[in-house]
Amino acid sequence: KNQVEQSPQSLIILEGKNCTLQCNYTVSPFSNLRWYKQDTGRGPVSLTIMTFSENTKSNGRYTATLDADTKQSSLHITASQLSDSASYICVVSAYGYKLSFGAGTTVTVRA
Amino acid sequence: GAGVSQSPSNKVTEKGKDVELRCDPISGHTALYWYRQSLGQGLEFLIYFQGNSAPDKSGLPSDRFSAERTGGSVSTLTIQRTQQEDSAVYLCASSPGLAGASYEQYFGPGTRLTVT
Numbered sequence: 001k002n003q004v005e006q007s008p009q010s011l012i013i014l015e016g017k018n019c020t021l022q023c024n025y026t027v028s029p030f031s032n033l034r035w036y037k038q039d040t041g042r043g044p045v046s047l048t049i050m051t052f053s054e055n056t057k058s059n060g061r062y063t064a065t066l067d068a069d070t071k072q073s074s075l076h077i078t079a080s081q082l083s084d085s086a087s088y089i090c091v092v093s094a095y096g097y098k099l100s101f102g103a104g105t106t107v108t109v110r111a
Numbered sequence: 112g113a114g115v116s117q118s119p120s121n122k123v124t125e126k127g128k129d130v131e132l133r134c135d136p137i138s139g140h141t142a143l144y145w146y147r148q149s150l151g152q153g154l155e156f157l158i159y160f161q162g163n164s165a166p167d168k169s170g171l172p173s174d175r176f177s178a179e180r181t182g183g184s185v186s187t188l189t190i191q192r193t194q195q196e197d198s199a200v201y202l203c204a205s206s207p208g209l210a211g212a213s214y215e216q217y218f219g220p221g222t223r224l225t226v227t
Contacts, residue, residue, distance in 0.1 A: 042220050043219050089154070097144065097159055098167075099216075100153075102153050103151060
């Protein structure tokens, strides 16, 4: 069973609207949580990295939150743009290099 | 500077053939990782190199899979006697210094392998 579950599997939003992606994890012990953006045919690119003590971190129009007690994270996209169309992957690190990947949420932004 | 590069970008091979996938990490990055991404699945860890040595090979699915790294730089992932279930995108990533809790991993564009 995957230790990182993401929802929804996919979503479609209109340009300019906001959306929130969810990530629940069971990975233990916990070191850090990362959100990656993966454009079609490209490798994942890091958006944010949060450690246990961080509740929120922003990168431009992307804001990630973390609740280490409930083992939940969210990624909020503000004022979506067509270029935000991609797969967003939640990644949890137990220790060092060992990363557990969610299956991703595919976001489609339509004009 | 240049990012992580992988070649070929696409590879179609017949079942039973051997394939070699190449990864050129970012210059100076000592850690290198191989992952497999199957359709609808999360990335699956295969193997990790620190310099030329592979402390963790636990993710290799079978003994048909092997990898090496030479000169602390280029790495090759070899799949022998390919099977249809090997069809996936193979991603390589590199990171600076020792693989630590917060070191960023920089990914290449991947090699899409199709076994017919």
